[in-house]
Amino acid sequence: xxxxxxxxxxxxxxxxxxxxxxxxxxxxxxxxxxxxxxxxxxxxxxxxxxxxxxxxxxxxxxxxxxxxxxxxxxxxxxxxxxxxxxxxxxxxxxxxxxxxxxxxxxxxxxxxxxxxxxxxxxxxxxxxxxxxxxxxxxxxxxxxxxxxxxxxxxxxxxxxxxxxxxxxxxxxxxxxxxxxxxxxxxxxxxxxxxxxxxxxxxxxxxxxxx
Numbered sequence: 001x002x003x004x005x006x007x008x009x010x011x012x013x014x015x016x017x018x019x020x021x022x023x024x025x026x027x028x029x030x031x032x033x034x035x036x037x038x039x040x041x042x043x044x045x046x047x048x049x050x051x052x053x054x055x056x057x058x059x060x061x062x063x064x065x066x067x068x069x070x071x072x073x074x075x076x077x078x079x080x081x082x083x084x085x086x087x088x089x090x091x092x093x094x095x096x097x098x099x100x101x102x103x104x105x106x107x108x109x110x111x112x113x114x115x116x117x118x119x120x121x122x123x124x125x126x127x128x129x130x131x132x133x134x135x136x137x138x139x140x141x142x143x144x145x146x147x148x149x150x151x152x153x154x155x156x157x158x159x160x161x162x163x164x165x166x167x168x169x170x171x172x173x174x175x176x177x178x179x180x181x182x183x184x185x186x187x188x189x190x191x192x193x194x195x196x197x198x199x200x201x202x203x204x205x206x207x208x209x210x
């Protein structure tokens with residue numbers, strides 16, 4: 001992977017190492033979809049949150065993940081991407097369920113209503129010059145869910161799909177059958193708003209192209 005930048009009217013290209021500070025296969029696939037091949041180094045930091053506001057929560061967590069991984073990487077010309085996603089329903093933040101029973105409770109709380117999905121992204125760019133730059137943003141998407149029968153709720157909660165997903169569902173999986181519509185970025189609901197991410201990378205690195 002290389003990035004391009006302009007120097008005295010000429011387009012220059014240098015190698016660029018891109019690291020995803022997340023073990024999420026969905027985020028890796030979304031990056032590959034836009035032509036970005038990232039090395040995966042999941043963060044092992046103990047997550048700490050000081051806010052109850054969804055946008056601030058995901059910014060805090062994405063920042064902690066990016067900083068944790070960036071601290072362990074030597075060399076320059078490295079971009080670290082940290083990301084975190086939460087579901088917010090009626091003022092309550094829904095993370096990943098700890099059990100099928102909790103997944104069922106979460107899905108029941110979403111059925112027949114709208115909720116919000118927030119993803120925070122933090123970029124840490126170690127320039128070839130040795131300088132380090134950072135930028136963060138949060139993206140929100142509204143998701144509207146059809147009413148669900150109790151049998152549908154129980155069946156989905158026990159299908160295995162909800163257990164590693166914020167809000168206990170995957171819009172790209174079986175739960176798509178219950179999604180009425182969304183307002184905002186679809187890829188954000190999957191776990192990474194890649195359109196905005198690409199634009200932010202270009203701004204931060206000074207002209208990188210996938």
